Amino acid sequence: MxxxxxxxxxxxxxxxxxxxxxxLHGMISLRGDLNDPKLKAAVAKLTGAEVPAAGRISWKGDRGVAWMSPDELLVIGPYSSAGKDALVLSKALKGVHHLVANVSDxxxxxxxxxxxxxxxxxxxxxxxxxxxxxxxxxxxxxxxxxxxxxxxxxxxxxxxxxxxxxxxxxxxxxxxxxxxxxxxxxxx
Amino acid sequence: MLLLECPYCGVAADETELAAGGEAHLKRETVGSLDAEFEEYLFMRENPRGVHFERWRHAYGCGKWFLAARDTMTLEVFGTYPAQSKKPPKAIENLIKKKRPDWKGWA
Missing domain, CATH: 3.30.1360.120 (Probable tRNA modification gtpase trme; domain 1)
Structure with missing residues (x-):
């Protein structure tokens, strides 16, 4: 490889x-209703950081969450685990209208x-x-x-x-x- | 330079960060409308020297559409509001009425 x-x-x-x-940064585009408790919980569980308010970015350790638009977050983390993290997010958001994409590259x-x-x-x-x-x-x-x-x-x-x-x-x-x-x- | 506050991001966005979308509050014609009504909807636009309502998109930011009320002559901005509004908010309307007593109303 x-x-x-x-x-x-x-x-x-x-x-x-x-x-x-x-x-290299792991970057995951996450779209959905940012006020949804399930989405908030999934993001917090993966990154340890809170879903940020408009125009803000929250950070914890080597992971962060950035506010991109009223319905979009950028989840930042290690490059090597981004693919896995994207899967974790979409599994945690099963049943919630959302979109998860690994955009690290x-x-x-x-x-x-x-x-x-x-x-x-x-x-x-x-x-x-x-x-x-x-x-x-x-x-x-x-x-x-x-x-x-x-x-x-x-x-x-x-x-x-x-x-x-x-x-x-x-x-x-x-x-x-x-x-x-x-x-x-x-x-x- | 025109600065419009994006109602979603809350930031003052420069004209060059935005994409202009023409006149706001157009009524979309549909099946059963008369040709004249279609003509009005498709081609006829206000071009006032003064108070005007416009659509803008925060293209280099959150990517969302919003509406703005401004004066095309003085470039004064009366306010911005979400694109989901059927008419300008009362507060903006009152502000315009106060500042431009001869304004004839938004519709």
């Missing part, structure tokens, strides 16, 4: 912040670390990434230059950017360029 690879083989770039491609994830990470995001997206609007535990789906993407924040001083795998090279180029030393704006 061939080994799973990330889109850019863990590319990194150092500017006034560090941009690096994150490792569909996306690429980038880490932006450093005090100026908000600057890098703000150069590329129309989303409000100021401290008031984008803080720990929040996810914002938006666009980065010309492609769709999302960013979330789990800790102070860094954010993750997630996009479709097919545009990983484009997004990395954008982030690397926006993070070049000497191009700080100093707004935040």
């Amino acid at each position: 061939s080994e799973p690879q990330t889109a850019l083989q863990g590319a990194t770039a150092q500017g006034f912040v560090t941009v690096s491609e994150d490792g 569909a996306r690429a994830v980038f880490r932006i670390e450093g005090a100026g990470f908000r600057e890098v995001l703000a150069k590329l997206t129309p989303a409000d990434v100021s401290m008031d609007a984008f803080g720990i535990g929040q996810i914002r789906r938006s666009r980065f230059a010309q492609v769709a993407g999302a960013c979330w924040m789990l800790e102070e001083g860094s954010a993750r950017v997630v996009c479709f795998r097919s545009v990983a090279g484009y997004i990395f180029g954008l982030l690397e360029h926006a993070a070049r030393s000497g191009s700080e704006v100093g707004y935040f």
Whole structure:
């Protein structure tokens, strides 16, 4: 069997912040009624994290749940167990109207670390990434230059950017360029 | 730049994150409708200079449709509300009436 690879083989770039491609993530798309107690229980049992409120992401250990839309969650976990986890979810949701899909290979994830990470995001997206609007535990789906993407924040001083795998090279180029030393704006 | 608040996400979405869907609150004609009514439904659109109700989709976000009430001349946004609404919420209607006393009503 061939080994799973990330889109850019863990590319990194150092500017006034560090941009690096994150490792493989297990990602499961889950659609259904997010208020359904059975769905809530299934997600909590698998991830240990609560179903998040609108625009938020909850995290526990190496697993998380992100709010994508009023009827969609992104369940994040280890890459190796994503296929099994998807089966666990669909079994637990038997009889409940839902959709579960393992989309782990569909996306690429980038880490932006450093005090100026908000600057890098703000150069590329129309989303409000100021401290008031984008803080720990929040996810914002938006666009980065010309492609769709999302960013979330789990800790102070860094954010993750997630996009479709097919545009990983484009997004990395954008982030690397926006993070070049000497191009700080100093707004935040 | 037009900023509309998505009623589902609660975020202020930029115009470039949204897809415009034309006029809101159209009545769909169906079997048995007259040709003139079909013509009205398919082709005839308001194009006001002032208060207007529009459909928008949060394309780069949650992907849901919503409706917005805004002024096409000043770009002032009176409010946004879910696409499942048959008519604008009373609060938005009252706000428009207060700000535009000569407004003739939404229908």
